Amino acid sequence: xSGEKPWIGVxxxxxxxxxxxxxxxxxxxxxxxxxxxxxLTENMxxxxxxxxxxxxxxxxxxxxxxxDPLRRRIESGMPVLATCAxxxxxxxxxxxxxxxxxxTLPVRVKRNAYGRQLGSFTALDDxxxxxxxxxxxxxxPYIESVLDDQVHILSRHEGKITGVQYRNQLxxxxxxxxxxxxxxxxxxxxxxxxxx
Amino acid sequence: xxxxxxxxxxxxxxKELAQMLKGGVIMDVTTPEQxxxxxxxxxxAVMALERIPADIRAAGxxxxxxxxxxxxxxxQAVSIPVMAKxxxxxxxxxxVLQAIEIDYIDxxxxxxxxxxxxxxxxxxxxxxxVCGAKDLGEALRRxxxxxxxxxxxxxPGTGDVVQAVHHIRKINREIAAxxxxxxxxxxxxxxxxxxxxxxxxxxxxxxxxxxxxFAAGxxxTPADAALMMQLGAEGVFVGSGIxxxxxxxxRAAAIVQAVTNYQDPKQIxxxxxxxxxxxxxxNADEIQLLMAERGK
Numbered sequence: 253x254s255g256e257k258p259w260i261g262v263x264x265x266x267x268x269x270x271x272x273x274x275x276x277x278x279x280x281x282x283x284x285x286x287x288x289x290x291x292l293t294e295n296m297x298x299x300x301x302x303x304x305x306x307x308x309x310x311x312x313x314x315x316x317x318x319x320d321p322l323r324r325r326i327e328s329g330m331p332v333l334a335t336c337a338x339x340x341x342x343x344x345x346x347x348x349x350x351x352x353x354x355x356t357l358p359v360r361v362k363r364n365a366y367g368r369q370l371g372s373f374t375a376l377d378d379x380x381x382x383x384x385x386x387x388x389x390x391x392x393p394y395i396e397s398v399l400d401d402q403v404h405i406l407s408r409h410e411g412k413i414t415g416v417q418y419r420n421q422l423x424x425x426x427x428x429x430x431x432x433x434x435x436x437x438x439x440x441x442x443x444x445x446x447x448x
Numbered sequence: 449x450x451x452x453x454x455x456x457x458x459x460x461x462x463k464e465l466a467q468m469l470k471g472g473v474i475m476d477v478t479t480p481e482q483x484x485x486x487x488x489x490x491x492x493a494v495m496a497l498e499r500i501p502a503d504i505r506a507a508g509x510x511x512x513x514x515x516x517x518x519x520x521x522x523x524q525a526v527s528i529p530v531m532a533k534x535x536x537x538x539x540x541x542x543x544v545l546q547a548i549e550i551d552y553i554d555x556x557x558x559x560x561x562x563x564x565x566x567x568x569x570x571x572x573x574x575x576x577x578v579c580g581a582k583d584l585g586e587a588l589r590r591x592x593x594x595x596x597x598x599x600x601x602x603x604p605g606t607g608d609v610v611q612a613v614h615h616i617r618k619i620n621r622e623i624a625a626x627x628x629x630x631x632x633x634x635x636x637x638x639x640x641x642x643x644x645x646x647x648x649x650x651x652x653x654x655x656x657x658x659x660x661x662f663a664a665g666x667x668x669t670p671a672d673a674a675l676m677m678q679l680g681a682e683g684v685f686v687g688s689g690i691x692x693x694x695x696x697x698x699r700a701a702a703i704v705q706a707v708t709n710y711q712d713p714k715q716i717x718x719x720x721x722x723x724x725x726x727x728x729x730x731n732a733d734e735i736q737l738l739m740a741e742r743g744k
Contacts, residue, residue, distance in 0.1 A: 264471070264708075265471070265708050266470070266471040266472045266490075266492060267469075267470060267471060267472070268464075268467045268468050268470060269471070270470070271467065287708060287709060287712075288709070288712075288715075303467075303468050304468050304469075304470075304471070304472070304492070305468070305469070305472060305492045305493075305528055305529075307487060307490070307527065307528060308472055308490045308491070308492050308528075308704065311488075311489075311490045311704075312490060312704070312705065312708055315490075315701075315705055316705075316708075336468075348527075349527060363527060364527060367549070368523075368529075368549045368551050369461075369462070369465055369529065369549075369551040369575060370546075370549050370574055370575060372461045372462075372465065373461070374457060374461070388464065390461060390464050390465050390468060391465065391468075391529065391551070427464070430464055430467070
């Protein structure tokens, strides 16, 4: 597929992937759904791991054979934006679950850290470099601790870490794809441009 | 920032939880062991109930909300969202389910209705509700009462997908017809559907429901699930189809993969192989009790 323009892959196994796609399309970025290995081509320049259920996505990643090729790409520096379940898939340690995803992000997260749906909430918190951002937390995780001093903390909610960047991986406990604020996606596209 | 009121904010978060379930399979389970099998097979949520619809149908009598202790056992067994059913119009059962912090309440025609006129005013609750619908009018009436998610009614406990197909096609057809109306015709449409004008306007403008719409009722095979997804469902409930079949774990995992790969017939073929016996099923036109006729 030479001559193809760079595009963003959105993992479309389960969850709120369509919301990321419509946000990227509104910003003029080319994006495609990733459902199996055939969807991966050389010109995929970035990857979005959407919200949903991390246990489902983690299982389907292995069932579909996407796990190894995607992990290799993440390790070789392809920019990734991970939201909510996506953060859990990237985390190296999960304090309350034995399942593991890519384990490429040196942080320890806690799943469903705010409890059940009655614990879901919104917050207006500072996000490094962007100012105040309205954030939506849905049965959300948070980051208990970072395991490498190269991990930059980008946001916190009441002291708990809710957003980090480690090299090519931008990972958030909240959902920037819900609503109209595209600043975080813009930042991610900038990472993709710089990597390209 | 201008703050929307708490109830509006909660309703939006509740609709968004349904968005996170999209592309997934919600499975009926009756024990913590079944819940674990469902979670390991890739269910995005489980519906905790004492008897699956096929057994409710067989047992007859009044079907009620499940024992809260049984639901709590399932909540402890899995990390995915746990849903549970209350009877149509049974405000107190819904309050009990909210008190044990259920993630979603299904105000369900599968149970015996507690009220033959009124559905629950779901705006009075913080936890989200999913409700069944046979057509666009029912869907919008449930949404105006505060439902944060819709599913087709289908005909539960039959293993016969025909009614779910009928319902989703009808909803799609009515959305298309509504979208084609002139703006000055929407007032009459609101009267016909017996729903607020603002909901009619939303569908007219966006060509879709304002909440997520799943398929339910009679889904028994990977191909059934793929059919419902191709017809526009955003995910699938599987009730009796899994734990009434020969190999629940294998069938559950196959249906989960079929929902993700619904556009890929080769995959559906592979997933349909050697699943063992499907639930026996009853033809939806051979049964006495039409659950889908409960609650309009």
